[in-house]
Amino acid sequence: MAVAAPxxxxxxxxxxxxxxxxxxxxxxxxxxxxVLVFVFFSVxxxxxxxxxxxSTWLDDSSTLGIMGVAVALLMIGGEFDLSAGVMTASTSLVxxxxxxxxxxxxxxxxxxxxxxxxxxxxxxGWLVMKTGLPSFIVTLGTFLALQGLxxxxxxxxxxTVQVSGMRxxxxxxxxxxxxxxxxxxxxxxxxxxxxxxIIVAAVAAWVLVRTKFGNWIFAVGGSLQSSxxxxxxxxxxxxxxxxxxxxAGWIVGSINILRFASVQANQGIGLELQYIIAAVxxxxxxxxxxxxxxxxxxxxxxxxxxxxxxxFARWDxxxxxxxxxxxxxxxxxxxxxxxxxxxRVRR
Amino acid sequence: MKSLKAKSLTLKKWMLGLxxxxxxxxxxxxxxxxxxxxxxxxxxxxxxxxxxxxxxxxSAGDAFWNVVKNGSEAAGKQLGVKVEYNSDGxxxxxxxxxxxxxxxxxxxxxxxxxxxxxxxxSIQNAVxxxxxxxxxNSGEDRSAEFGAxxxxxxxxxxxxxxxxxxxxxxxxxxxxxxxxxxGNVGQNQRCDGAKQSFGDVQTLQVDINxxxxxxxxxxxxxxxxxSIDAVxxxxxxxxxxxxxxxxGANSKAQVATFDLNADVVAAIKDGSILFAVDQQQYExxxxxxxxxxxxxxxxxxxxxxxxxxxxxxxxxxxNVDAIAPYAxxxxx
Numbered sequence: 292m293a294v295a296a297p298x299x300x301x302x303x304x305x306x307x308x309x310x311x312x313x314x315x316x317x318x319x320x321x322x323x324x325x326v327l328v329f330v331f332f333s334v335x336x337x338x339x340x341x342x343x344x345x346s347t348w349l350d351d352s353s354t355l356g357i358m359g360v361a362v363a364l365l366m367i368g369g370e371f372d373l374s375a376g377v378m379t380a381s382t383s384l385v386x387x388x389x390x391x392x393x394x395x396x397x398x399x400x401x402x403x404x405x406x407x408x409x410x411x412x413x414x415x416g417w418l419v420m421k422t423g424l425p426s427f428i429v430t431l432g433t434f435l436a437l438q439g440l441x442x443x444x445x446x447x448x449x450x451t452v453q454v455s456g457m458r459x460x461x462x463x464x465x466x467x468x469x470x471x472x473x474x475x476x477x478x479x480x481x482x483x484x485x486x487x488x489i490i491v492a493a494v495a496a497w498v499l500v501r502t503k504f505g506n507w508i509f510a511v512g513g514s515l516q517s518s519x520x521x522x523x524x525x526x527x528x529x530x531x532x533x534x535x536x537x538x539a540g541w542i543v544g545s546i547n548i549l550r551f552a553s554v555q556a557n558q559g560i561g562l563e564l565q566y567i568i569a570a571v572x573x574x575x576x577x578x579x580x581x582x583x584x585x586x587x588x589x590x591x592x593x594x595x596x597x598x599x600x601x602x603f604a605r606w607d608x609x610x611x612x613x614x615x616x617x618x619x620x621x622x623x624x625x626x627x628x629x630x631x632x633x634x635r636v637r638r
Numbered sequence: 639m640k641s642l643k644a645k646s647l648t649l650k651k652w653m654l655g656l657x658x659x660x661x662x663x664x665x666x667x668x669x670x671x672x673x674x675x676x677x678x679x680x681x682x683x684x685x686x687x688x689x690x691x692x693x694x695x696x697s698a699g700d701a702f703w704n705v706v707k708n709g710s711e712a713a714g715k716q717l718g719v720k721v722e723y724n725s726d727g728x729x730x731x732x733x734x735x736x737x738x739x740x741x742x743x744x745x746x747x748x749x750x751x752x753x754x755x756x757x758x759x760s761i762q763n764a765v766x767x768x769x770x771x772x773x774x775n776s777g778e779d780r781s782a783e784f785g786a787x788x789x790x791x792x793x794x795x796x797x798x799x800x801x802x803x804x805x806x807x808x809x810x811x812x813x814x815x816x817x818x819x820x821g822n823v824g825q826n827q828r829c830d831g832a833k834q835s836f837g838d839v840q841t842l843q844v845d846i847n848x849x850x851x852x853x854x855x856x857x858x859x860x861x862x863x864x865s866i867d868a869v870x871x872x873x874x875x876x877x878x879x880x881x882x883x884x885x886g887a888n889s890k891a892q893v894a895t896f897d898l899n900a901d902v903v904a905a906i907k908d909g910s911i912l913f914a915v916d917q918q919q920y921e922x923x924x925x926x927x928x929x930x931x932x933x934x935x936x937x938x939x940x941x942x943x944x945x946x947x948x949x950x951x952x953x954x955x956x957n958v959d960a961i962a963p964y965a966x967x968x969x970x
Binding site for chain 1: 668698722723724725728729730731733734735737738739740741742743753755756757758759763819820822823826843
């Protein structure tokens, strides 16, 4: 008489509890951090919450967020892109030089710089996959190369180190409406880059969580060998990811050149670290395979709120970097704790 | 796949809502080149404490900008004005700091315009909001156009010409002009100015953030061309490196520089640096605070649309002793 084993559902099929699911979400630490920073500066300063104040820190977060989201996808896919910061300047320079020096219509110049960006992104991805070298090294190379090209070509063509005069080019106003206009909400001007930020984050989050390509990104970042074994198109996925950061660089470059109407040859250098910081604060692992696009967008928001909040709080700017560093460490530590708990929940 | 379809439906709805929201709210594009609108800053703010934001393009920890900051803070203390100093070398980030000051409704704004085009909108927004703006250091030719009350600075081209003249008078024939910030227009203008008055000028690009590399590159440049008999540095730190480099390369080149610090003062005393072009940036920090205070209390303006020149002053062996103590305490 055999005793029937107690009916036990396969644990993999079980629906996790809501709280467990919440803890396991990579962006939860960032969200808590954002709330904390938001409340802190709202209480400490007068103008942080005023409409004009809000538009200021949202503006600061937006371009960082656009890049942060793309960099997060790439990092989940297990790679870095150190050329991302300089790419924002390179695309600006291509657009500006074609429009002001060659007399192209701005829209045409934007298309050309888009093609340029995608080509560099594809080159990055192709070289990483072809050589098997760490992307850290490969994109460090393109970072330096682009930096040199930016300065060299700018000086060669214009005789100086800035390209300006965008305001009097063909198509400046219509292209500017798309990339650099402001939206009036209750008498306060909000930069259109904030809308771009939201759209990019939403699209990236959707791709990552809801599409096959999103699964591939997690797969190639989590375990390259096994994803190859189950037929994930590894090379294509990674090249597309590098093209995505380049594309985001083009969006930000276009926003910058149309908004500020001039570009400096050394712009963008060092920003690549800020993008990685935004992604990491947002819950991405430096080792790949884990993270979230929404988290990276929130990571950028924390950065922007803190950077402008410190000014609103009228603290001596000498201490600015110290505060930023302490805050980032705190955010990452909180994230780390949550991730460990998340991993326990998953097991 | 029912759930997926439902999701995409809600997504569509959401996108529609977003689009509708965007259509409903008034959009305004960036403005193209048009005749500048002036005015708005005619009525000085009345009553209350005066708070002034000083926003420069200097990097944190730069000795030159530290003197500007000291000037602003000293004037603030003496006049009972609250002065807040912030800086960012990236033009986009600097414009956001200006937006931030406007959001705080400061009583006055002092801005250095290394990249006027990028700051245009932010400065004009400040002027529109009724905040009096004074530009300093760079961007004098665009200052009035943007609606600033006045400009306080040194015309870089003129200063470069002055330096070139002095070097020519000292009997020099071939000059190396050292640019240490790749994206800085003012530095290029200085070298161009020197070219106009001096003649045979080469430029060399070094990185101010890496003094070892800067010195090595200078040494190599001097070694490879022994006919160079003068070096014009555009920064006091680079000047000190240039003196060492010239010694190391066994070059006869003598060094002149822009801007002072304690090292340069000592080097002028012992003759290893010929002279320093001093733009007296302490005044660029100090004077705008005074001007804004006068504007607020008495509706005074200064310069009548012409820039207020703080330089070039020249410091050489003849006057270095008088100036040394001030360089020591960070005000020259």
